[in-house]
Amino acid sequence: MIAAIVLGATSLVGLTAGGWLADYLHKKFLRGRLLLASCSMLVATPLLYFGLAQPAGAADAATILLSLGWLLYFSYYCSVYSALQDVVEPRLRATAMAVYFFFQYVLGAGFGTVVTGALSDMYARQAMDAAGTGQMTDAFRAIGLQSAMALVVPLAIALTCVSLFFAARSFIADARKTASAGQRMGGLATAS
Numbered sequence: 001m002i003a004a005i006v007l008g009a010t011s012l013v014g015l016t017a018g019g020w021l022a023d024y025l026h027k028k029f030l031r032g033r034l035l036l037a038s039c040s041m042l043v044a045t046p047l048l049y050f051g052l053a054q055p056a057g058a059a060d061a062a063t064i065l066l067s068l069g070w071l072l073y074f075s076y077y078c079s080v081y082s083a084l085q086d087v088v089e090p091r092l093r094a095t096a097m098a099v100y101f102f103f104q105y106v107l108g109a110g111f112g113t114v115v116t117g118a119l120s121d122m123y124a125r126q127a128m129d130a131a132g133t134g135q136m137t138d139a140f141r142a143i144g145l146q147s148a149m150a151l152v153v154p155l156a157i158a159l160t161c162v163s164l165f166f167a168a169r170s171f172i173a174d175a176r177k178t179a180s181a182g183q184r185m186g187g188l189a190t191a192s
Helices: 002-028 030-053 059-073 075-086 088-132 138-191
Strands: none
Touching: 002 030, 002 059, 002 075, 030 059, 030 075, 030 138, 059 075, 075 088, 075 138, 088 138
């Protein structure tokens, strides 16, 4: 129930405020959207790690840390989708989004769940062995899943942070190439 409330509330606020802030920063300096996303991921990483690593019974601390972490995480969507459109010429935008979603959902979500599941099983077995028992219980499975998520989620977000930082470094040059290609294409369309 806490996860549903945290993700639901933070997504509404994070997407709305993140979109407004991303557009504002983009007007101030062209790399603003990607730097917002990168900085948000940088701060979200430890918040989500500590939120997911809270011990049993620390629901209040977990809720606060996860709320702040996911709130920052949601600025990723409003920043990256629009930045992607800025660096891809109009005739290729649908294809670019298809490729993006392929990597995000098929590879990221598909393999991410498999890796998380494998790590969860490994950590559950370690907890069972540390307890000196041969019976896998729900408590050991819960320890395994919590340990796996506390590793996979922050690691994935940290890698995204680094990727966004590098994307921000080349954003202006990429956007200019797209703009000049669009002008050339526009000139060809009027000439024909």
